[in-house]
Amino acid sequence: MSYTLKGRVESRLAAALPVLVLAFVLHRWWAIELVALMLAIGLALDLVYDRLLAYQPGWLALPLGLFELGLVYTAMRALDLMAPLRWALVLYGVAWLSGQVFAHALFPRFRLEYAEAGGELGRAGGVAAVAVVAAALAGVGAAYSVRPPTVHLHGTVQGPLVIRHAQTLVGGIVNGGIVIRADHVTLRDVTVHGGENGIDIEDSHHVMLENVHVVGSELDGIHVRRASVMIDGCTVSSPAGPWVQGIDISFSMDKEMSMVERCTIVGVREGIVTHMSMVDVEHNRVGETSLRGITMGEMSMGSIRDNDVLGAHGVGIICLDHSECSIEDNTIAGTKVDKTDPQRSGVAIQAHFFAKAQLEGNTVVASPGGIEALDNSTITHR
Amino acid sequence: MPSETVRCAIVGSGLAALATYATLRRGGVRPEEIAVYGTHEDPTEVWRTRAAAIRQQRMRSESDGHVAAAAFPGLAVREAARALTLAPLVASVANRYHPRVEDFLQHAESVRAESGWEQSFRRERIERITPVDDGFAVDGATFRHVLVATGHPGLAQPPEYNGAVHAYEPHDYASKVAVVGAGMAAATEWLNALAAGSEVVSIRRREPLRRALNVPREFFSKRGLATFHATSDERRAATLRELSTPSYPPGAAWDEPIAAAVADGRFSVAERASADAQVICATGFRKGWREDPLLRDLVETNDLATHGRWIELAPDSTVPALTDTMRTLSLAGVAAQWSFPAADTIAGAKYAAHGFLRHVCPTR
Numbered sequence: 001m002s003y004t005l006k007g008r009v010e011s012r013l014a015a016a017l018p019v020l021v022l023a024f025v026l027h028r029w030w031a032i033e034l035v036a037l038m039l040a041i042g043l044a045l046d047l048v049y050d051r052l053l054a055y056q057p058g059w060l061a062l063p064l065g066l067f068e069l070g071l072v073y074t075a076m077r078a079l080d081l082m083a084p085l086r087w088a089l090v091l092y093g094v095a096w097l098s099g100q101v102f103a104h105a106l107f108p109r110f111r112l113e114y115a116e117a118g119g120e121l122g123r124a125g126g127v128a129a130v131a132v133v134a135a136a137l138a139g140v141g142a143a144y145s146v147r148p149p150t151v152h153l154h155g156t157v158q159g160p161l162v163i164r165h166a167q168t169l170v171g172g173i174v175n176g177g178i179v180i181r182a183d184h185v186t187l188r189d190v191t192v193h194g195g196e197n198g199i200d201i202e203d204s205h206h207v208m209l210e211n212v213h214v215v216g217s218e219l220d221g222i223h224v225r226r227a228s229v230m231i232d233g234c235t236v237s238s239p240a241g242p243w244v245q246g247i248d249i250s251f252s253m254d255k256e257m258s259m260v261e262r263c264t265i266v267g268v269r270e271g272i273v274t275h276m277s278m279v280d281v282e283h284n285r286v287g288e289t290s291l292r293g294i295t296m297g298e299m300s301m302g303s304i305r306d307n308d309v310l311g312a313h314g315v316g317i318i319c320l321d322h323s324e325c326s327i328e329d330n331t332i333a334g335t336k337v338d339k340t341d342p343q344r345s346g347v348a349i350q351a352h353f354f355a356k357a358q359l360e361g362n363t364v365v366a367s368p369g370g371i372e373a374l375d376n377s378t379i380t381h382r
Numbered sequence: 383m384p385s386e387t388v389r390c391a392i393v394g395s396g397l398a399a400l401a402t403y404a405t406l407r408r409g410g411v412r413p414e415e416i417a418v419y420g421t422h423e424d425p426t427e428v429w430r431t432r433a434a435a436i437r438q439q440r441m442r443s444e445s446d447g448h449v450a451a452a453a454f455p456g457l458a459v460r461e462a463a464r465a466l467t468l469a470p471l472v473a474s475v476a477n478r479y480h481p482r483v484e485d486f487l488q489h490a491e492s493v494r495a496e497s498g499w500e501q502s503f504r505r506e507r508i509e510r511i512t513p514v515d516d517g518f519a520v521d522g523a524t525f526r527h528v529l530v531a532t533g534h535p536g537l538a539q540p541p542e543y544n545g546a547v548h549a550y551e552p553h554d555y556a557s558k559v560a561v562v563g564a565g566m567a568a569a570t571e572w573l574n575a576l577a578a579g580s581e582v583v584s585i586r587r588r589e590p591l592r593r594a595l596n597v598p599r600e601f602f603s604k605r606g607l608a609t610f611h612a613t614s615d616e617r618r619a620a621t622l623r624e625l626s627t628p629s630y631p632p633g634a635a636w637d638e639p640i641a642a643a644v645a646d647g648r649f650s651v652a653e654r655a656s657a658d659a660q661v662i663c664a665t666g667f668r669k670g671w672r673e674d675p676l677l678r679d680l681v682e683t684n685d686l687a688t689h690g691r692w693i694e695l696a697p698d699s700t701v702p703a704l705t706d707t708m709r710t711l712s713l714a715g716v717a718a719q720w721s722f723p724a725a726d727t728i729a730g731a732k733y734a735a736h737g738f739l740r741h742v743c744p745t746r
Contacts, residue, residue, distance in 0.1 A: 002603040054606075055599045058475030108453035112405060113736040115446065115453060116729070118604040 001058075001103075005050040007119025012042050013129035014121055015102035019095040020135055029147065030083040032139035034072075034091055037081065039136055041071050058104070065096045082186075082208065148184055160195055177217065180204055187212050194240070197223035205256065209234060216240050221268065224249040224277075228256035234263040242290065244268045250275035253299070260284060271309070274300040282306050292318050293332070296325045305329055311336065314344030316367060319357040319377070328360045335367035345369040351377035358382055390742055391520050393508045393676070394531035395420020397429050398714040398731035400490065401449040402529055404497050405735035408451030409743050413498035419506045419521060425449075425499070426490050428533065432550040433483050436570045436664075440480040442595065442631065445470075447728045448486060450493050457481040457489060477594070510679055516708045529738045531714040531731070534667035535674040542654075546661035553662065555580045560655030563664035564590040565628030569636055571664050576643050583659055584651045591629035597724035601625075610723065611697045615689050618720070622692065625723050628666070667716070677717055695720040698737030710741035 003011070016039055023031035045068060049056070069092055076083060083091075107114045111122055121128065148165075153172020160177045163169070166184035177195020178187065183205040191213040192198045198214035201207050204227045211233040214221040221236030221244065222229075229249065236246040246265035249258050250273075257278045264285045265271040271286030275298040285308045286293040293309035296302060297320035304325060309316040309332045316332035319325035327349060338344035343352075347369030351357040353376065360382040364370065373379040390406060392399045395418055406416055422428060441447055445456035455463075458474035461481070473479035504521070512519040517526040537548045540562060547553045549567045555578040561571045564586040575582045600606030610618065630636060643649035655661045670691025671677040677693065680686060686703055687694040695713060696702045699721040704711040712718075714734035716726035722733045 002600050002605040004603075004605050007604075057477050061475075105454045112408065112451055112453075112732075112739075116603050116607075116733055116736065120604070 001115055002055045002118055003050070003053075004118035004120060005046065007117065007121075008046040008050060009043060010121045010125050010129045011103055011107065011119040012046060012099070013039065013132045014107075014125050015099040016095060016132050016136075017128065018098040019091055020132055020139075022094055023091065024135075024139065026087070029139075029143035030081055031087070031091060032136065032143055033081055034076065034083045034088055035095070036136045036140045037075055037079070038068075038072050038092065038095055039133075041075060042068060045071075061096075061100060069096075148186075153190065159192075180207055183207075186210065191215065192217070194218070197221075198236070199223065201225070201227045201229055203227060204229075208232070213237075217244060219243070220245045220248045221265070222247040224252065224258065226251050226255065227258075228252060229258045231258075231260045232262055234260075236263070236265045237267060239268050242269065245273055246271045246286070246289075248273050248275075249277045249279050250298075252277040257302070265289075270295050271312075273297065274302065276300060278302050280305070284308070285310070287311050289313060292316070293335075294318070295320060296323045297321050299323055300325075302326070303328065307331075308333075309348075310334055314338035314341065314347070315350050315369075316348045318347075318350045318352060319355040320352045322354045323356075325351075325355065325357045326360075327357055327362060329362065331363045331365070332367055333363075333365035335369065337368060343374060347372055349379075350374065351379050353377060356380070389526050390416045390738075391518070391523075391525040391528045392416065392418045392502075392531060393420075393511065393520065393528060394533060394715070395422050395425055395503065396531065396533045396715070397425055397449055397490065397728065398531035398533065398734070399529075400425035400494060400497075400499065401451075401728060401731040402531060402714060402735040402738060403499055403502065404449055404451045404493050405732065405739050406742060407497050409739045411739075411742060413501035416502045417504055417520075417523070417525070418499065418502045419504050419508045421505065421507055423500070423503050423505065425494060426487050430487055431552075435550045435552050436567050437574045438483050438570055440482055441486050442480065442566060443728055444477065445474045445479050445481065447481065448493075449490050449728060449731070457485055460489065461485060509676060510683075511676065511711070513684060513704055513709075513711075518704075518709065518711060526708065527710040527712075527738065527742050529710075529712040529714055529734065530676065530680075530717065531734075532674055532676055532717070533715050534726070535670075536668045537663075538665045538668045539663055540665055543661050543663050546663050549662050549664035554578075556660035557581065558656075558659045559583070560585050560652070560659035560661045561664055562586075562655070562661060563628060563666065564588060564630075565664065565666060566630045567666065568628070568664035569630035571662055572649065573636070573639050575662075576639055576648060581648045582643065582650075583655065584649070585653065585655050585661075586651065587653075588627075591627055592632040593629040594631050595724070596629070596727060597625050601723045602729055607697070607722070611721070615694070619689050619692065622719055622723060626669070669716075671717060674717065677713075689720070692720045693717060697721050698740065699725075699734040700737060700741065705741070710738065712738045712741070714738075 020035050023035045148167045150168040152170050156173040159174045160179055161174050162179045163185050164182050168186040170188045173191045175193045178199045180201040186208040188210045194216050196218050198217035198221045200223045202225045207229045209231045214236045215238045218240045246268045253276045259280045261282045266287045269291045271289045271293045272281055273295040277300050279302040282305045287310040289312045292315045293312040294317045300323040305328045307330045311334045313336045316335045332348035335346045335348050337346040346367050348364040348367035349371045351373040355377040358380045392402055445458035446453045448457050458470040458479045461470040517524045518528045549571050555575045559575040559580045560583040561568050562585040572582050671693050699712050699718045701711040714731050718725035718734050722730045724730045
């Protein structure tokens with residue numbers, strides 16, 4: 001089809017109607033912001049396409065779609081737009097697909113001369129295009145105006161700090177721990193000293209911890225119950241006792257999937273542990289744990305990928321008790337023998353008690369127990 | 383005889399007329415508001431006879447090349463649904479889908495059946511269209527809006543081969559065949575005669591052009607047409623002359639049989655046909671408004687603006703001197719090339735139909 005610039009713009013905007021409706025139905029600000037971002041990038045590219053493409057064959061929609069997806073993803077990361085990747089891909093897919101359906105089927109039926117008019121939609125199409133822009137701008141404006149407040153902490157604050165409303169907390173040092181009891185809470189660049197649990201999250205959705213540091217907690221560094229959390233770039237160290245765990249995410253099976261990535265956890269009893277939860281554990285470094293490096297236990301499901309587990313005492317990574325674990329591309333080195341328990345003889349990866357573990361591409365170094373499956377559990381190598 | 387409620391007339395009853403009729407019906411115009419004047423009740427008859435004469439199997443047009451009002455669903459979608467395969471759709475997005483003639487004709491027949499064409503058809507050859515107050519007198523009745531789609535004015539026959547069979551007339555192939563011409567019909571005849579076991583001599587004055595479509599794609603939409611419409615009359619006529627140069631599509635389906643025949647000594651090129659060869663004139667149609675008695679009368683009676691063999695038209699295929707807010711005279715088919723270079727294609731017929739509909743139903 002040979003689009004005019006006006007035709008490209010009108011067609012793109014009017015075809016965005018379904019994804020805009022979906023974004024409003026999702027009732028998440030990031031969804032509306034993402035659609036607005038897609039439209040902004042698309043409209044900017046239309047200026048370029050108009051100069052480069054006098055005629056656009058149908059097959060070109062696929063490579064152009066992938067190119068635009070790359071740009072949208074890059075912009076999303078650069079602008080710190082907090083859209084879950086899977087939903088972002090779904091929204092983009094819906095937008096692309098509806099663009100094709102509208103251009104090839106609906107617009108030609110709606111306007112008989114659609115193709116010969118270079119994609120221009122006439123009066124009704126122009127109104128629809130303006131309506132889409134207005135709705136997207138209104139959505140972004142509303143998202144901006146009602147976004148959670150950002151609180152900047154300076155210096156040291158005596159805790160425990162209890163958060164009961166959506167907000168973004170940035171910077172500072174909190175003594176005595178942080179308790180989160182609200183949805184849509186973000187902690188960024190915060191250091192927590194002491195506390196029973198360093199950061200305690202319960203019954204909360206969409207909690208994000210970015211670049212947080214937990215030092216000297218008494219039970220868990222980060223304690224998550226019946227909640228969904230994304231932890232990106234944390235440290236947990238200097239536990240206050242021998243029973244401290246690094247990150248414990250439990251009883252969250254009915255919540256959205258959680259994620260722990262790019263964390264460094266040292267010297268605790270268990271580095272990262274899950275019970276009855278869906279969690280992805282990726283790109284972490286766990287060292288010198290006294291019980292296990294990473295535990296996915298009690299009917300948990302998820303992946304343990306690209307982690308370094310160094311110097312664990314007894315067991316490096318374990319998939320435990322009816323859990324289903326995908327364990328890929330991890331490095332487990334220097335796992336030490338626990339002489340008090342024959343099942344903890346420096347095992348790098350262990351499946352235990354009806355657990356199912358799928359392994360691929362792991363590197364095991366100086367871990368005398370190697371890889372083993374116990375008590376009706378299975379290990380499958382891909 | 384048409385009643386006073388009739389407001390549109392289509393003069394001509396071929397594919398362009400059917401495309402216009404379907405468009406008007408889609409636009410909400412009722413069958414009793416339209417009169418179709420022609421000599422063939424079946425709008426595919428003339429075209430089908432010519433396609434059968436050259437044994438054409440596939441259309442040169444693509445999925446959108448059908449006479450229904452809306453482009454979607456096109457013929458590729460219909461074939462995919464019928465055969466339960468994605469192959470036609472994949473071919474279509476790669477611009478490699480050309481519907482079978484049989485499918486095109488079946489679809490045209492279904493469009494005719496669903497449109498109410500029979501209610502509007504009047505078997506009548508119209509020899510004069512006379513402008514009157516607020517309309518045009520046609521066959522004793524007055525119509526506010528008239529579209530003329532009389533098609534090609536006749537087959538072109540080079541004088542030196544007068545009496546030879548034309549490619550678009552029914553014929554068989556002798557053992558030696560001389561095909562005059564270098565366009566799509568000529569190329570089709572080369573392959574037909576070779577397939578029939580004949581030796582083929584191509585009689586041509588120039589090397590054939592290879593173009594996927596009759597006209598480059600940009601001339602099918604506003605993007606290219608805006609430039610075409612803005613250019614001077616001289617330049618526009620030059621463009622049309624250039625575009626009327628005979629051509630046929632590139633591709634192995636054309637090249638390989640000819641290459642094999644050349645290797646076997648069964649295909650050659652010459653300037654004149656030898657006496658022992660059966661001559662087939664694949665030389666297309668007579669060109670220009672002077673060749674069509676109805677158009678010639680319109681031009682001469684109303685002193686319409688012309689440029690060479692073309693009647694000068696507005697961008698929407700209407701005749702400016704005879705079109706205003708109260709009445710419309712449109713041309714469709716080859717006579718409308720001044721507004722749409724590919725006017726003699728299905729896309730061209732629809733282009734004229736869309737312009738006509740905008741005048742008939744100006745609030746659309």
